[in-house]
Amino acid sequence: MKAFTYQRAGSAEDAARLAAHPGAMLLAGGTTLLDLAKCGVAEPDMLVDIGHISGLDAIAVDAGGATIGALAKMSAVADHAGMRAAFPAVAESLSQAASAQLRNMATIGGNLLQRTRCPYFRDPAAFPACNKRDPGSGCAAIGGVTRNHAVLGTSEACIATYPGDLAVALVAFDAAVRLGGRTIAVEEFFLVPGDTPAREHAIGPGEMITAVAIPASPAARRSTFLKVRDRQSYEFAAASAAVGLELGPDGRTIRDLRVALGGVATVPWRCRAVEDALKGTLLEPESVRAASRLAVEGAVAQADNAHKIDLAPRLVARAILSLGGLA
Amino acid sequence: MTLLDTPRKHGDASDGGAIGARLSRLDGKLKITGAATYALEQPVDGLAYAVLVPATIGAGRVARIDVAAAKAAPGVRLILTPDDDLGLQPATDWNNVRASDGPYVPLPRDIAYNGQPVALVVADSLEQATEAARRLAIAYEEGPVTPGLDSPNAGEGSPLDQLSVAWGDAEAALAAAPVRVEAEYHTPREYHAAMEPHGLIARWEGDRLTVWEPSQWTHSMARSYAEWFGLPPENVRLVSPFVGGGFGSKGFSYGFGAIAAAAARRLGRPVKLAVTRPQNFAAYGGRAATRQSLALGATEDGVLQAIVLRGASETSTVGTWVEQVGAATPLMYAVPNFSARQRLVAVNTVTPGALRAPGKTPSAFAIESAIDELACAVGADPLEIRLRNYAEEDPQARKPWSTRRMREALAEGAEAFGWARRSREPRSMRDGHQLIGWGLATGTFPVIRNYGEALVRILADGSAEVVTGATDIGQGTYTILAQTAAEALGIPFERIDVRLGDSALPGAPVAGGSKLAGVMTGAVQKAAIAARDELIALALNDPNSPFRDTGANTLILADGRISAPRGDGPVVSVGELLGRIGRERIEVRRDTLPDHLQTPEGRFRAWTTMTTVQGPTAGDYSMHSWCAHFVEVRVDEDFGTIRVARMVSAFDCGRLYNPKLAESQWKGGIIMGIGMALLEEGLVDSRNGRVINNNLGDYLLPTNADVPDIRVIDVGIPDPHASALGGKGVGEVGIVGVAPAIANAVFHATGRRVRRLPITLDALV
C-alpha cells in the first residue's frame, strides 16, 4: 500500500485548504475510498479526514425544504421522520442502498461522490485501458462484460454507470449541492463522460461538499423510489426510478411530475421528456406507459445490457401509476 | 447398558440420551464472541508478511520480472519469482499417486490462467509487502486464451470413457418413444466464497514445520507439506481448530501454501500469507462450469423409456477436475434404457475443485428440470410423474436401497407445502404484479464410508476428553462427538471436552463427502465404550474399589456416576472412583480400520488419501441421502425479479445425531442452492480469462432478504448399513435439487423455461 499522510480537518475551511494540496483526498466514511485504495485505483498522498468536523451532519427539514449536512450518515437520513414525510423518494433511495453496515458508516457527501462499479475501472493491474482512470488509455469495458454498464449518456470514451441511488432522487426534485460558498444544481453537478470521463463532477480544487439542499414540493411529498436488482438487498440497481407526482384538484390531472432514472446512465438521469409529455394530462395507464418509453430515448445498448432499455420505462410507469393509486 | 442395545428413534429428544438431542454448537459462543482463534489470528512471534502477486494475463508466460524497485522498497525481506528454484518435490494426490516427473514448481514461468501466482513478496508489514508488490515490473508474453467452456475456441474436449454409463439401448428407445423432451442445460462457474478466506502462517523450527491453515483435512494437508519439503511426515504439524467455512475448498494444500512455507524457510522467520478476497477467486478452483444435453423418452403417460445424457465440464490446462454431470442422473428414476457420457474441456482457468455436492448439484439441475418438462409435456403433475417413475431399487447398480424414503419425503413435503392446491397451468397464479409459481425437485447424495481414529480420556475430575485430528468446519463435529462420548461413557455432555483440527492428533478422513459425522461418531463410540469398559473392569477388580466386594459382575455408568445394576450398592462418581483406585486417567485410543489396513502404511494411506473410501454401492445395498424441495417463487411480471417466497424441504438422511445441527446443515445447503439458482456466477472476461466479479460486492450470494422462511422436515429412519449409529449424511444433500425446484417454479410462474443458471432478471424481462 502506498504510504500517505493523514490530516484531521477541524473545520470545512480547514478541509478545503488541505484538499487543495496535490495528491490530497477527503476521507469521510471511507467506504468508497478505502475500497478503491485496496484495488489500486485511489492512491492519495494525503488523506484529509473530514469525519470529525462538527456541525456538518445536521438534517433540517421545514416548509421550504430540507438541508442535509455533508457528513450526515446515510442511515440517519433514511430514518429521519421529516425526510420520510416530505421526501419519501429520498429516504427510500437511501434505505435501499448498500447494506446496513455501510449506511451506518457512509456519509451523504461521500455517497454523491462514490465512483462507478465498472469492474474494469476497479482492476488496473489486469485492465490498463480506462479513460476514467487514465485519460487516453482506452476503455476496457467496451467489448467486455457489460451487463451493468450504462445505456444512456455514454460516449465512445466511457460507458460506466453512475451507481448511486441518492443522487437519482435528488436530481428528480431539483436539489442543489453546496460547495462551501457556492451552490450548484445536482443536475449540473454530475457530468456526462463525453471525451473527458475522468472529470465526473463540477467540483473544483479546494472545494468540498458541505450540504445538500432540496426544495419542498407537492411532488416530492408524494414520491417513491423504485429499485430493481437480482439480489433483494445489498446490490446496486439494475435500474431505478425516482418519481414524484402532484395531481390537480380533480385527483386525475397530472399537475407536476418528476422522473429520474438510476442504474442505466452515466449520471443521475432526469427524464424531462416523460414529465413534459404527461404534465397536464389525465393519469391513465396507457398514456403513462407510452410516455414512460420516452425515458430511454437515445439509449444505446452494449452486448449485455439491452434489458435495461426495456426495464427502465417499466419502472417509470409502475412508479407513476402506483403513486396515482393505479398499480 | 451400551449404546447399541439402547432402543433408538431417529433423533428427537424423546430418544433420551445425548445422541439425538437438540444441543447447540459447542463452538458457537466462541465464534460469536470472537474468542475462537482462526488460522491467521494465531499469535506467532516475529512474523513476516507475504503478499501473493497474481498474473494479469490469461495464458502465456512470464518473460521477465524486474524486482529492483520492489527490493528497494522499505521493509522488504524476500521476493520469490519464477527465477527462484524453491527446491520442492511433488506431493501425493488423493489417489495415493505421486508424480515422478521432476520438481514441484508452484511459481511456474508458464501462465495457464489469469490470477495464477507469479511472485511472492515478503516484508516486515503487510502494508510494506503490498506496496513492494505493486512495484514489481512484470513483462509477459501473451498467448491465446480459451476463457471458458462455451468459448468458440474451447473445442469438444476429450471423452471420459470411465464415466460412461449405459444399459439397454437408450438411443433406439428414445427414437421410438412417443413423447420426447430434449434440451441443453448450463451451469456456470461458482465459488465457495467462505466467510474466512484462505491463507496460512508457516513457522519452521529446524527441519520441523508448523502450519496454521484452515483445513478440512489436517492429516492429508500436513502430508503434502512434508512431501514438498522432503520431510518425514511427523515433522509437519498442521493446526486448524476453527474454520470459517470450507464447502470443499479447504481439503487440500495449494501452491500458495508451498510458496509461503518455502519463503519462511528461506527467511528463517515465520511468514503469514493472507490470500485476499479477489485472490480467493483464482488461488484455488470453484465449481466447474457444465453443459448437459439431456433427452428423456417416455410413454404418453410419462413413464420413462430412455434417458440420454451428453455432458461436458471444464477443467484447467494443467490439472484434471471432473465435475461429474451424470452423478445423479441414473439414480433418480426407474428407466429401462440409459446412456450417459461426458467430455472434459480444458480451458484457461485455475483447476476447478469440489464445491458442496460436486457433480450431484449440476446433475440434478438437468434431470430434475427435464422431468418437470416431461410432466408438462404429458400433462402430469410434477409430483405424480416422480411417483410414476419411482425407482424401487438402484437402477444402475441393480441393488436394493438401504433406505430410500423419497415417497415419504414427497408426501410429507407436499402436505406441509399445500401442493395439492397448485393449479396446473403456468401463469395461472398471481398476486397483483407478482406471478406466483410452485415448483418441486428432488435431490440425492451418496453415503460414503471410511475409517477414523479417536482417543478418549476419562480424567480424575470425572470429566472426559475426546481427541482426534478431524476438523469442524462449522458443521458440528465438536458437538456431536461430545454427544457420542457422553452417551457411551455415561458422563454428562457438559463435562466432555473435544479437541480437533491438528494433524498431530489421531487420524481422520476429510471433512467432505458428508461422511465425517458417520465415520467419527463410530470411532469415538468405539473408543469411548472401550474406555468405559476399562473403567468398569477396574471398578470391579481393583482392591481399592468400593465395588470389589459387592458381588456385581457389571456396573452402570450414568450421569457421571457408577452404581450396581440392582441399585443396592454404593453410588460413586467417576472422579471419586479414579481417586480411590489411584488412577489419574483412563486413556484409550481406537480406530475403525479393518485388519488389512492395520499397518503403518495402511494407516497413513487411510488418513491421507481417498483410497480407503467405500462408495455407496460397495456392499450389498445402494445407500444415499434423499430430499424433496417445494418452492414458491414470486416473479414481477414487468421487472423479471424473482423472489423465493417460501420453501418446504423434506429429508431422508437416516438417523440424526443432533437435529438442530442437521437442520442447520440442510438450511445452509438450501440457501446455497438459492444462490446457485438466482445469483451466483463467475463472470469471465473473454479476452483475458479474468474473473471480473472477484469480490463479495459483485459475486452475489444470498442475503438475509433473499432467504425466505424455510421449513425442513425429517422423514429419515436409522440406516444400519450406512454408519455405526445409523446416520447417512446431512451436509451436502440440501443444495442438491434446489436450483431445479426454483427453475421449475419460475416456469410455473411465467411459462418461461430457463435452462441456464443463474436465472437473472434479464432472462425474464
Ligand SMILES: Cc1cc2nc3c(=O)[nH]c(=O)nc-3n(C[C@H](O)[C@H](O)[C@H](O)COP(=O)(O)OP(=O)(O)OC[C@H]3O[C@@H](n4cnc5c(N)ncnc54)[C@H](O)[C@@H]3O)c2cc1C
Ligand atoms: C459493497 C458496496 C455496496 C454498495 N451499494 C450501494 C448501493 O446500492 N447504492 C448506493 O447508493 N451506494 C452503494 N454503495 C456506495 C456507498 O453508499 C458509498 O461508498 C458511500 O456512500 C460513500 O460514503 P463515504 O462517506 O464512506 O465516502 P468516502 O469513501 O469517505 O468518500 C468517497 C469519495 O467522496 C469524497 N468525499 C467524501 N466526502 C466529501 C465531501 N464532503 N466533499 C467532497 N468530497 C468528499 C472522498 O474524497 C472520496 O473520493 C455501496 C458500497 C459498497 C462498498
Ligand code: SF4
Ligand atoms: S467504462 Fe469507463 S470506467 Fe469502465 S473501463 Fe471504460 S472508461 Fe473505464
